Amino acid sequence: MTHSYIPYLDLKPLNDRFKKQDLAVFEQIHDSGRFIGGDWVKGFEDRFAEYCEASYCIGTGNGLDALTIILKSEVALGNLPKDAKILVPAHTYIATFLSIIHAGLKPIPIDVEELILTASVLEKTTISYDAIVVVDIYGKLVEDEVYAFAKANNINIYCDTAQSHGATNNSGIKSGNIARASAFSFYPTKNLGAIGDAGAITTNVLELANMCRKIANYGRESRFLNDVLGVNSRLDPLQAGFLMNRLPLxxxxxxxxxxxxxxxxxxxxxxxxxxxxxxxxxxxxxxxxxxxxxxxxxx
Ligand SMILES: Cc1ncc(COP(=O)(O)O)c(C=O)c1O
Structure with missing residues (x-):
């Protein structure tokens, strides 16, 4: 049997829209001699926080790291036990599970009824857990009732927003401003895609934002003081510039x-x-x- 395929997503025409602006970003960064951090990264973080209506945005190397760093930060702050059990929808991309494992925590998969985690599934479960990582799978925001359930039960929710850039919930709140912290991926096929790997964390919690920034940057607070176990996962200035070009559309x-x-x-x-x-x-x-x-x- 022969099959004909419709291409999944043709990135060329999408990115061609920004070619001129992207080349200008490349030239500016090339000439500036500043290749880590700097104005492009800060500029994008500020713009993306504003877009999500969140207080803080921290750029990361990719979406997997963004979620891992959020969870590691919560452990470092004492907001999650070192061996925390994290409830996670079984239906997601592998990165959601990996982030929990890389943070040293235990993923507890929960089956969903119609692709996405709902409050009715949470209400029925008898499994014990310390926190939930929800996933806005396919771009669909997790329903408000899930957040209400967690709030009523004093449980923190972290959101894998890798697929939901720009979505708004029933109360008009944007993706990235709903959970305690959110992890975005800017993998090239995402709604807001870079032209390489890139990611970001958004949150309204200052101490969490500070810890995420620190862990993403070698656990360092100042130049020679590295007092938590960090990683190297910073948003690349070139990708920050390319994302700045794409965000308005x-x-x-x-x-x-x-x-x-x-x-x-x-x-x-x-x-x-x-x-x-x-x-x-x-x-x-x-x-x-x-x-x-x-x-x-x-x-
Ligand atoms: C639901 C989900 N979570 C996490 C990720 C991880 O993002 P990244 O590939 O940027 O690490 C992706 C995308 O790849 C994803 O679709």
Whole structure:
């Protein structure tokens, strides 16, 4: 049997829109002689925090590190026990699990009912855990009731926002400003994608922001004082500049993704394909349009 494939995502035309501006960033950074940190990184962190309406943004090397650093920081601050059990939806990308393991913690997978973790699943579980990492999978924000459940039970939630840049919840709160801390990936295929690896943490908690910044930068507070076990995971200035070029178009790109998703709902008619409930369309950055198919997918 032969199959014809529609390419998953053609990055070339998307990135061609920024080629001229990207070359200008490259030239400026090349000429500046400053290749770690600096104005481009600070500028993007400030702009992205403002965009997410969060108080702080800390650039990292990628999304996996962003989530790992959040969890390591909470342990360093004494907000999570060293052997904390972290509830995590079984349906996610492997990075969510790896971040918990790399932080020395124990992932406790929980099955979801319709792709994403819901309060009704949490209410039913009898497993014990210390905190939850939720995932805005496919761009769909985790429902407000999950956060309300955690709040009522005095449990912290960290969000893997790798796929939900720009989504807004029912109360008008942006992705990156909902959980105690959020971890973004700017992997090239993301809604806001760099042209290499890049990531960021957003939070409104000052002591957590400070610890994340420290751990991401060799555990160092000042030049010669490294007093926590750190890593080297800093946002590259070139990627920060490329992301600055792309951020102004994120909302209109997300609108276009939503238009396309709506048209799939109207026009996709195939008895072997089941669409998610149209509720899936709300509070969603529409990173991916998932469908259920009758048989396994063919590679
Ligand atoms: C849900 C999810 N979490 C985490 C990551 C990790 O991001 P990165 O590849 O930037 O490390 C990704 C993307 O790759 C992702 O889709």
């Amino acid at each position: 994120l909302d209109s790109d997300n609108d276009r993704r939503n238009e396309i998703a709506n048209s799939y709902y109207k026009n996709l008619k195939n008895e072997k394909v089941r669409l998610l409930d149209t509720d899936f369309l709300s509070n969603n950055a529409m990173h991916v349009f998932p469908v259920y198919v009758e048989n396994r997918r063919v590679f």
